[in-house]
Amino acid sequence: MxxxxxxxxxxxxxxxxxxxxxxxxxxxxxxxxxxxxxxxxxxxxxxxxxxxxxxxxxxxxxxxxxVGTGPRFELFVYVDDVDAEVERFRAAGYPILQEPATMPWGERQAYLADPEGNPVALATPI
CATH class of the missing domain: 3.30.720.120 (Signal recognition particle alu RNA binding heterodimer, srp9/1)
Structure with a gap:
């Protein structure tokens, strides 16, 4: 291919x-x-x-x-510092869907919403 x-x-x-x-x-x-x-x-x-x-x-x-009105995709993005990024997006007025948490698979992860309401995961490997 x-x-x-x-x-x-x-x-x-x-x-x-x-x-x-x-x-x-x-x-x-x-x-x-x-x-x-x-x-x-x-x-x-x-x-x-x-x-x-x-x-x-x-x-x-x-x-x-x-195009539908509900969430149409999820984007997963690795960042250097999940907590700092969440605060940066919160200060810019974007909704935080899930606060940062340490996940059992070895990443610190949070979710925010893009302007269309689609979930965007931010993660940092631990």
């Missing part, structure tokens, strides 16, 4: 709002369309990890399917 990069595309109702959130996680914009003005799509990278952020109108316009 041919190799190549694969990454999820997140459908969002407000591209700029999601860019601010994922920017706090260390994702950096690498591409946007259209190239000028308000983007409908943005490619993001964080180390070896990539995400696409697309306006939620895209799947309906292109595929004839509607």
């Amino acid at each position: 041919p190799g190549g990069k694969a990454f999820p595309v997140l459908y969002v109702t407000d591209v700029q709002r999601s860019l601010r959130f994922y920017g706090l996680l260390g994702y950096e914009s690498t591409y946007q369309f259209p190239l000028e003005g308000d983007p409908h799509y943005v490619g993001l990278d964080r180390g070896d990890s990539s995400l696409g952020i697309a306006n939620a109108e895209w799947p309906e316009a292109q595929l004839g399917i509607s």
Whole structure:
């Protein structure tokens, strides 16, 4: 099977709002369309990890399917210090779904919600 990069595309109702959130996680914009003005799509990278952020109108316009209102995915992100990151996101006004806790599998983990209400796990190996 041919190799190549694969990454999820997140459908969002407000591209700029999601860019601010994922920017706090260390994702950096690498591409946007259209190239000028308000983007409908943005490619993001964080180390070896990539995400696409697309306006939620895209799947309906292109595929004839509607995006649901409930959580549509969970993202798991390793960070240097879960407790510090949770406090940084709390100070920025993002909801914390689960406070940091030490898990039996050897990680300190917490959950927060992205602007669309999707759970984002933050974890640090112990």
